[in-house]
Amino acid sequence: MSPAPDPEPIVRVEGLVAGYDGNILLQNVSFTVNRGEVFVILGGSGCGKSTLLKHMIGLYQPIAGKVLIDGDDIVTAEGAARRAILTKIGVMYQSGALFGSMTLLENVRLPLEEYTVLDQDAMDLIARMKLKLVGLEGFAGHIPSEISGGMQKRAAIARAMALDPGILFLDEPSAGLDPITSAELDALIRRLAGSLHITFVIVTHELPSIYAISDRVIMLDKRAKGIIAEGDPKLLRDTSDNPWVRQFFRREAELAPEAA
Amino acid sequence: MTAVASEPSAKAAAGLALADAADGGRLLTFSGRLDSYSIAGVWREARAAAAAAPNRRIVIDASAVDYCDGGGVAMLVDLLRQPRPADAPISVRGLKPQFKTLLDQFDPHAFEAPAAPPPPQTRTVEEIGRGASQLFRDMRTQIAFIGETTGALWFALTHPQRVRWKDVWYECEQVGANALPIVTLISFLLGVILAFQAAVPMRQFGAEIFVADLVGLAIIRELGGLMTAILLAGRSGAAFAAEIGTMKVNEELNALTTMGLDPVRFLVVTRIIAAILMVPLLSLYANLVGVLAGGLTMLSFNIPLVTYLKEVDSAVDLKDLFAGMVKTPVFAVLIAGIGCLRGLQTQTGASGVGISATRAVVSGIVLLVAVDGIFAVIYYILDI
Numbered sequence: 320m321s322p323a324p325d326p327e328p329i330v331r332v333e334g335l336v337a338g339y340d341g342n343i344l345l346q347n348v349s350f351t352v353n354r355g356e357v358f359v360i361l362g363g364s365g366c367g368k369s370t371l372l373k374h375m376i377g378l379y380q381p382i383a384g385k386v387l388i389d390g391d392d393i394v395t396a397e398g399a400a401r402r403a404i405l406t407k408i409g410v411m412y413q414s415g416a417l418f419g420s421m422t423l424l425e426n427v428r429l430p431l432e433e434y435t436v437l438d439q440d441a442m443d444l445i446a447r448m449k450l451k452l453v454g455l456e457g458f459a460g461h462i463p464s465e466i467s468g469g470m471q472k473r474a475a476i477a478r479a480m481a482l483d484p485g486i487l488f489l490d491e492p493s494a495g496l497d498p499i500t501s502a503e504l505d506a507l508i509r510r511l512a513g514s515l516h517i518t519f520v521i522v523t524h525e526l527p528s529i530y531a532i533s534d535r536v537i538m539l540d541k542r543a544k545g546i547i548a549e550g551d552p553k554l555l556r557d558t559s560d561n562p563w564v565r566q567f568f569r570r571e572a573e574l575a576p577e578a579a
Numbered sequence: 580m581t582a583v584a585s586e587p588s589a590k591a592a593a594g595l596a597l598a599d600a601a602d603g604g605r606l607l608t609f610s611g612r613l614d615s616y617s618i619a620g621v622w623r624e625a626r627a628a629a630a631a632a633p634n635r636r637i638v639i640d641a642s643a644v645d646y647c648d649g650g651g652v653a654m655l656v657d658l659l660r661q662p663r664p665a666d667a668p669i670s671v672r673g674l675k676p677q678f679k680t681l682l683d684q685f686d687p688h689a690f691e692a693p694a695a696p697p698p699p700q701t702r703t704v705e706e707i708g709r710g711a712s713q714l715f716r717d718m719r720t721q722i723a724f725i726g727e728t729t730g731a732l733w734f735a736l737t738h739p740q741r742v743r744w745k746d747v748w749y750e751c752e753q754v755g756a757n758a759l760p761i762v763t764l765i766s767f768l769l770g771v772i773l774a775f776q777a778a779v780p781m782r783q784f785g786a787e788i789f790v791a792d793l794v795g796l797a798i799i800r801e802l803g804g805l806m807t808a809i810l811l812a813g814r815s816g817a818a819f820a821a822e823i824g825t826m827k828v829n830e831e832l833n834a835l836t837t838m839g840l841d842p843v844r845f846l847v848v849t850r851i852i853a854a855i856l857m858v859p860l861l862s863l864y865a866n867l868v869g870v871l872a873g874g875l876t877m878l879s880f881n882i883p884l885v886t887y888l889k890e891v892d893s894a895v896d897l898k899d900l901f902a903g904m905v906k907t908p909v910f911a912v913l914i915a916g917i918g919c920l921r922g923l924q925t926q927t928g929a930s931g932v933g934i935s936a937t938r939a940v941v942s943g944i945v946l947l948v949a950v951d952g953i954f955a956v957i958y959y960i961l962d963i
Binding site: 419420431434435436437438441444445447448449451452456463464480482483514515516 | 614615616618619622623648649650652653654656657677680681684685689690927928929930931
């Protein structure tokens, strides 16, 4: 679970300022994610975790700052350059966002159809192998509404991996799942990170998941409008100087949050 | 199955070299970068080479492969899964350990091509039966919906304080006020086109003035109300279906039901009341715009507006206005009712909402025209 001995930054966020309608939500946020690590963005509700993620994957345009994916700035990239960056990342949305009218196989095959010139049966084989990796090989012909929420999330991970991107962004992967399914998903993420060397950037506030999967975390805070802690979650829980950070990790109530 | 530490910075394209091995086998030497973007050509070549040597041992030499992701591994799995005689197997050698780890995660024979599905059989009798059954279910649903809606409307009539008037006024704005620009445009163009198309041939007989009779009667008795209703079926009927359909997909209707609130009373009644209030007003407005547009057109045929309007006045009486306007509340119920019904019938998923909106518009327009025909027959019998 420890990061690579010689960390190589693959995602770099520099001086990101984000907000809506004149309200600044994140002020001057900077951090790096290293190749091969499971990196978790956490924080209380409304602190801007998902907003930060959406800026990192290029869905939202920041007010200022850069998001470098493998050295290329997704904020300013356009056209073919942007498409090239997007093939390096895969995204799993909170709801799974599978296409409801397609089978799981068709969902996973879609990026291959759009980005490669492989034969149909070759794309089918790749899609089936991705579904096998997430334990859904027997459900290739099902449509999303026929499977459970946890299975939908796993299928969404398979789709995000269709083009073998180096980085996977997961938005609240454990949200709404029962503890067993959530633990299974955590195990899947660790297995994929370990065996396939995928870099994971995960937004979550599920503490068991954070302890189980993360190599490193950053913690956002609504009042600070940015990062108030960064590092190993267990160390932060035990040694952080910030009472709000300790409170968060220990799931304690009634302590007024204070910005670092 | 992704970028690993040994990934080269320079992206060498996938390569394949074919050769005969000393032991009589066939050697397939892959080189460069095996990823989903670059392997399409070598994949086809390798399969063809394996198929062309069905009784020879095939060795895949991957020692010159710099990079191999899920796509490359899939290609190797595909080659390894090909059915071969026991004395002519396919094997892989020289694959770098980090890529071999990926390959070892899959049992190639677990991915043997699924059997082709049986050809679809057309069972005509079964299809007719299914169609009839579906039609019957659809009719039953519609009758039940009409019953529920009638009951809910009666309840609203007898208990007006229980009607959600705030929602009604909001829907009035959506259905009525916001539709004014499109109703204005279409009615105006309708009046212009009708007048112009009639005036050109009638001028040959010196009968341009009777264009006023034609435009007045056609718009006030028939077209003003019908065109407004068709416009609203496309605009508001589809909106009702999509809105309620999305609520159903998001389980908002289930939430209403479990809160003890009847979705028909909560969602359908307010929309039907709004439509009943707005469609007659919009139709009246469309009549006015259409008739005036005809008058403006006739100015170019040297018929003054006053003369045109006096002719309209003499040709059209209150009975005609009544005949045109009495249909409009019925149209309103049809538009809103069909839109809401299709919304309530929405199946799961985004496509379900789209299908509901389409069905709302199509069945709404068909029903509008059919009901307008029924009114025409009734008026003929009653000599209205």
